[in-house]
Amino acid sequence: MWDYIKKVFKLVGAIYTFLNVASLLGIMFFPFKITTSYTLRGFIAGFSIIGGMLGYFLTASSWAGKERARCLHRRNIYLAIFWFPLLIFIGTLVIFRPEVAIKYPLVRTIREILLTAMPLPNFIVGFGAGFALYFLIGAITLSSPELPESHP
Amino acid sequence: MKVRRIVLLLLLVSCVTILIGGGAEKEITVDESSFGQLECEIIESMPAGLTNQGGYVFNYQCGKGKDCRSYGLRNVPGTVLTPVLWKDKQETFLDVNLPECPASSSCPWIEVIKISTRSIIIGETTLSYGINKDEYKDEPDAYRKKLEQETKLSPFITIIRGTVADAQKKPIEIAIRVSSYVGGVKPYRLTYEIAIVGKSEAFQILRPGIVPAEPSVLGLIWEAPASKPFFEYLYQMGIKELSAKVGKIVVDITAREIEVEESKLLIVVQGTKRIAATTAPAYRPKD
Numbered sequence: 001m002w003d004y005i006k007k008v009f010k011l012v013g014a015i016y017t018f019l020n021v022a023s024l025l026g027i028m029f030f031p032f033k034i035t036t037s038y039t040l041r042g043f044i045a046g047f048s049i050i051g052g053m054l055g056y057f058l059t060a061s062s063w064a065g066k067e068r069a070r071c072l073h074r075r076n077i078y079l080a081i082f083w084f085p086l087l088i089f090i091g092t093l094v095i096f097r098p099e100v101a102i103k104y105p106l107v108r109t110i111r112e113i114l115l116t117a118m119p120l121p122n123f124i125v126g127f128g129a130g131f132a133l134y135f136l137i138g139a140i141t142l143s144s145p146e147l148p149e150s151h152p
Numbered sequence: 153m154k155v156r157r158i159v160l161l162l163l164l165v166s167c168v169t170i171l172i173g174g175g176a177e178k179e180i181t182v183d184e185s186s187f188g189q190l191e192c193e194i195i196e197s198m199p200a201g202l203t204n205q206g207g208y209v210f211n212y213q214c215g216k217g218k219d220c221r222s223y224g225l226r227n228v229p230g231t232v233l234t235p236v237l238w239k240d241k242q243e244t245f246l247d248v249n250l251p252e253c254p255a256s257s258s259c260p261w262i263e264v265i266k267i268s269t270r271s272i273i274i275g276e277t278t279l280s281y282g283i284n285k286d287e288y289k290d291e292p293d294a295y296r297k298k299l300e301q302e303t304k305l306s307p308f309i310t311i312i313r314g315t316v317a318d319a320q321k322k323p324i325e326i327a328i329r330v331s332s333y334v335g336g337v338k339p340y341r342l343t344y345e346i347a348i349v350g351k352s353e354a355f356q357i358l359r360p361g362i363v364p365a366e367p368s369v370l371g372l373i374w375e376a377p378a379s380k381p382f383f384e385y386l387y388q389m390g391i392k393e394l395s396a397k398v399g400k401i402v403v404d405i406t407a408r409e410i411e412v413e414e415s416k417l418l419i420v421v422q423g424t425k426r427i428a429a430t431t432a433p434a435y436r437p438k439d
Contacts, residue, residue, distance in 0.1 A: 036206070039284035096283050098207030101232045108252070112233050112321040115249070116425060118284065 008060045016144040017056075020137045024052040027086075027133050034093045039119075043126035044089075051130030055137035060147065068148040075142035082135035089128025092121060190309060190329065192220035192265045198274075198294060205288040208234055208281050210250055213261075214294040216272050221295045224263040224314070230255035233317055237285040240277045240296050244417060247285070247429040248316045251323035260323070262314035264430045269306040271298040305334040305410075310418060310432035313350050319367075319425040327352040328394075330374050330418055332434035339406040342435050344377050347400040354395035355420070359383060367423035375416035376434035381405040407437035 009017055028048040032041055063071055092114065094100055101108040114121040141147065197215030209231050213224040223245040227234055234250040246264055253259035277294045280286050313327035327350030335341040346357065355372035356364050364371040372394065385403045386392075394401055418432035 035283060035287060037283045037287040039286055098232050098234075102207070102230065108232055112252070115233055115235060115283070116317075116319055116321055118235075122284065 008057055011060045011064045011147055012056070012141050012144050013146040016140055016146075019140050020052070020056055023136050023140060024048060024133060027052075027129065027136065031090070031093055031129070034090075035096070040093075040122055040125060043122040044129045047126035047130035048133050051133040052137050055134035056141055059138040059141040063142055064147055066148055068145070071142045071148050075139045078135045078139035078142065082132055082139060085128045085131035085135070089125055089132055092125050092128065096121075190267070190331070192217045192222050192267060192311075194222060198292070201290070201292050202228070203279065203281065203288070203290055205290075206282060208288060210234055210236070210281075212238065212279060212292065214292075216295040219269050220265060220267040221272060221297070222263060222265045223294065224261045225250060226261040226314075227251065227253040227259045229253050229257055229259060231259075233321055234281055235283070235285045236279070236281040238277065238279045240275065240294075242299065242415060243297065243431040244429060245277070245294075245431070246312075247417075247426070249321075249427065251315060251317035251321070260315035260325075262316050262428070263312070265309075265311040265313075266297075266431075267307070267309035267311075268297070268433070272296070273298045305340075305435070307331055307333045308412075308433040308435075310430060311349060312418065312420075312428060312430050313352075316420075316428045318370075318427050319422040324353055324370075324427075325351045326370075326420060326428060328355070328372065328418070328420075330432050330434070332377060334410065334435050336406075339408050340410050340435075342377070342405050342407055342410065342437065344374075344382065344403040344434065345400060346372070346374065346394055346403075348394055348396065352396075354393055356393045357386060357391065357401065358421070363421065363424050369422070370427075371421045373417075373419040373421060374432060374434070375419070376413035376432055377403075377436050378416075379405075379436050381407070381437060405437065409438035410435050411438045412436075 028045055031044055035041065063074065095107055095111050095114065101111045194215035195217050197213065200211055200213045203210055210225060210227045215222045223238060225236055225238065225246055225248065227250045231253050233252050236250055237247045238245040246262065248262055272295050274293050275296045276291050277296065279290045279292055280288065282288050309329065309331045311329045315323045315325055318324045327348055329347045329349045331345040333343040335343065353370050355370045358364065358371040358373045360373050360375050360378050382403055382405060385405055391401050412433060413436055414433045415431060417429045419426055420428040
């Protein structure tokens with residue numbers, strides 16, 4: 001296991017691994033300003049770590065040694081997809097805000113549906129965070145110039 | 153002379169027995185004094201509180217009367233659906249979703265009354281609300297029951313009444329009283345009363361873990377007395393629901409040994425959704 005981690009670290013390189021960790025922490029802790037619910041924070045943190053780890057290890061293992069052009073093309077696809085789960089993740093948190101719900105009747109309706117469907121919204125937010133991090137970390141990993149040159 | 157000695161000896165033995173008995177654990181007796189009390193006349197109350205965090209604004213109020221306590225919550229005008237949980241370490245006072253209250257309208261209260269002879273103390277409670285009912289937290293002082301060993305088998309009466317949001321987010325009125333009494337001594341006679349005490353929807357009486365047959369129907373789960381004899385009695389009597397027509401259900405069972413379930417809940421469900429809950433203690437047969 002430790003050997004595998006070291007191998008992947010070598011494939012990606014120290015700088016890009018550092019960028020991945022920074023993105024993970026940023027995406028994981030930024031929403032902590034929007035919600036103070038410990039349960040929801042737990043879901044965000046848990047799914048972010050799982051999504052980030054999968055993004056790092058799966059992308060590195062699958063794309064090591066492939067052509068750089070193909071890696072960059074896939075990176076662009078990952079970056080394009082990244083915004084959708086991020087929007088779901090942040091959007092759901094914003095919808096929960098009472099001050100937003102008071103202003104907009106549609107938001108109020110969606111908020112009420114979500115609140116009465118608990119704990120489902122925890123999973124929506126969690127999966128949103130997890131997928132967003134999977135694609136973001138995947139994209140950062142694919143940007144690493146060391147990855148195409150590596151031979152797993 | 154011999155008779156006098158025997159009488160003196162008997163007197164001495166009875167004195168020793170009384171002395172030893174007084175030092176040992178007090179005998180539990182059935183308390184008949186509070187049997188008639190089914191309401192709570194508030195004689196003292198804590199100052200009404202107003203939460204104001206994260207855009208959630210609602211009132212909370214706590215009062216006490218003779219052998220009883222009351223807890224109330226209501227949204228203020230111009231606020232949205234608010235999930236709230238008010239509890240202390242031993243009891244859940246109210247676990248509800250306060251319905252949306254449009255601006256310039258009067259917002260109804262949801263109130264819980266707890267009647268028992270337990271001593272009442274003032275102490276810190278936890279009022280948490282928002283997403284998952286743990287987004288924001290206040291710690292208001294409220295009347296709480298004192299943690300002490302009961303020496304009397306006094307009745308437990310819990311009333312929950314007022315307006316809460318149902319599973320479709322619409323406000324509905326509920327008014328339920330559950331009571332648990334004990335009579336006799338070995339065998340004990342356990343009496344449970346479940347009654348509608350005001351304007352209220354109808355309820356199916358359910359076992360814990362069971363959901364109503366139809367998702368729109370309200371179900372009532374009283375966890376504390378939920379024993380096999382309790383449900384056998386309901387089944388034999390053909391009792392299934394509590395409504396305006398059948399306003400009161402009385403269950404009578406006997407038991408050699410009994411215990412008190414103090415922390416179990418009285419839960420109102422709609423489909424699989426819990427729409428209101430509060431701690432409702434009761435006596436039950438000891439397994």
